[in-house]
Amino acid sequence: MEQILKNKEKSTSELLTLLKLATELDITEGSQKQTGVQLSINDTDLRELVEGQISKLLQNNENLELEIKKRKRMAEHLFKLNKAFRTLCQCNKIVTHAGDESALLNEICRTIVGVGGYRFAWIGFGINNNKKTFRREVHAGYEEGYLDSLDLTWAGNPMGQHPAVAAFLTGNYCLINNTLTDIDYAPWHSRALQSGYASLIAFPLVTNGQRLGALTIYATEPGAFAKDEIELLIELSNDIAHGIAVLRDRTAHRKTEEKLKLMFDSVTDGITVMDLNGIITDTNDSAIQIYGYDSKDGILGKSVFELITADDCDKAMENLKKTLVEGRFEGAEYTMVKPDGSIVPIEQSTSILRDPDGNPDGIISVTRDITERKKAHQYEEMDRLKTNLLSAVSHELRTPLASIKGYSTLLLDYSDRLDSEKQSHSLTCIDNATDNLTELIDHLLDLSRLEAGLFRLDKRPTEFGGLLRDTIAEAKVRYPDNRIEIRLLKDFPAMLVDGRRIRQVVDNLLDNAVKYSQKDTAVTVRAKRGGGELIISVSDQGRGIPAEEIEYIFDRMYRLEERLSENPSGLGLGLSLCKAIVEAHRGRIWAESKVGKGSTFYFALPLDKKKAGKKL
């Protein structure tokens, strides 16, 4: 540029010199004496030469001016292109760093106006509603109510639409070089003139084949958008569309994630994610609660087997293996230990988690606290057992009542035909049945007291040896056909017990021993000291108790109906009463048995340390 100006200056000064020369020549024609140079004024050749030179110089000057104008335009164009390029760069930066969509669009418009030097820019979206509104989202620059005057929809075909809508509908940019003369822009032209928009261009915003909207840019001069500038702006609008798509994807992704997290944490079942070795990697809030922890930190990194009781670990391990083989395992029940030591029954279903290639990546489990369900089941069971107990009690009451009713009506109806022996037998039966009834009622009362927590002992200092000997002596009378043997200590320590209740225990154990033994086998009662306790045992050589039943035999409700069908007489309440009595003395009761060999029932009472060894 400078060179051009210098050239121009040079040629102008050359021209001036020549002109001056010519003037001087004219003067010398009138008064030759004024110049010191002697030239022939008739030299037409010289005149022609000068004129030729002048016209050449004038031509050159014109060319130079044209060149200057051209260069200037180029410079301006370059300047504008440079601005467009800077706009593109700046906008790319914005797209890369954008956090949310509306901020992105706002900044883009501001940059187009601020950096690009355009008068006005706006972005609108085609909305998928009934009216097919083309809604403006953001704008920057000189607006002054222009957008409000538009009220655009994208219904119908692109012909005759506003350039923004036309670009949106066609997917191609739409250029209005002169808002004053361009026929396509006639409907909006007066408004555009008011706002000083001489030319405009609208670019579609399209991403992944989806039309979003359009970016429209206005300039103050007509024909402001040159071809290469348009190309840069196309690139810019593509980048904006891409930026919007990325942000929308990210938002959708985040929303899905938030939704999943919300679902994850709001289910009442505990969800646990673990690796293939059972190490916990994630849990939801319910799982934390079920496992009895305060926060996730306490659980993460723990093995799932740490949470399950030792007894159930093998089962859990087995089920985990099955999950890995079969893909899922449902409805396993375990007991679990909470950090406070409490035991909770749980139900757990496990499924395999796979990575995108389909390889096992971990295990997800759904855990449910089934305490309530278990309780409900227990209540149901108790209810059922109570019903059974009631029908059993009714049966037990009816049997002695049948004796009483039968023999008394027999005595009434046939007194004259019954000999004295039969009469006496009848009365004895009535008497025994009455005793049975009384005993039954006592048992039931004791049990109900036990249930109501009203079971009280009447403890007195007792000569234990005497108590045992008396009890056994009575049993021998009761069972004259059985061999009852006795192996007692020589010296019994002083005991503070409820003698009547202890007799009840011994009686009950003896009754059972006799009931389940053959007549020619021995029933042995032993008493010994050991470990600060007095231990009494009653052994028989009867049919014995299967191992799987022995732990339940002291439970009052234990399979009553089954017991009743095998053991027609007696409610099976005796052993549970024995247990209650012994435990009320702070003692313990247990049984050892071998099927076919016989059973031994033990009960142990703690010895009073102060009086231990003293004879009563």
Next chain:
Amino acid sequence: MTLQSEKINVLVIEDEPDIQTFVVWLLALEGYEVGAASTGEHGLEMARAGGANLMLLDLRLPGRDGWSVLAEMKRDTKLADIPVVIFSASAAVPQKEKALGMGAVDYLVKPLSAEKLRKCIKRALAS
């Protein structure tokens, strides 16, 4: 061996000794020939030995219970004609219906007076 008398023969299956004795005495006083068993097995043996005109059967028996005895009585064609009266300490209605459904002619609930038992035996024999 032929029957020595024209007496009606009643077979009592009852495991409670006192109740068995009461029933046996009553029936004897009423002029029936009475046989008694304490177990289901023994009762069936006696029934198969012949001569019984009526069976009085307790339901809750050690070993083979009354239900099984009743089923066997009705299954065995030689025994099916002997009327069976159930004599039980269970007053439950479903039990009674079940027993009658299985072919028992009557269902008596303990306790029972001498008079009721008498009438019932007569009714059962008449049917």
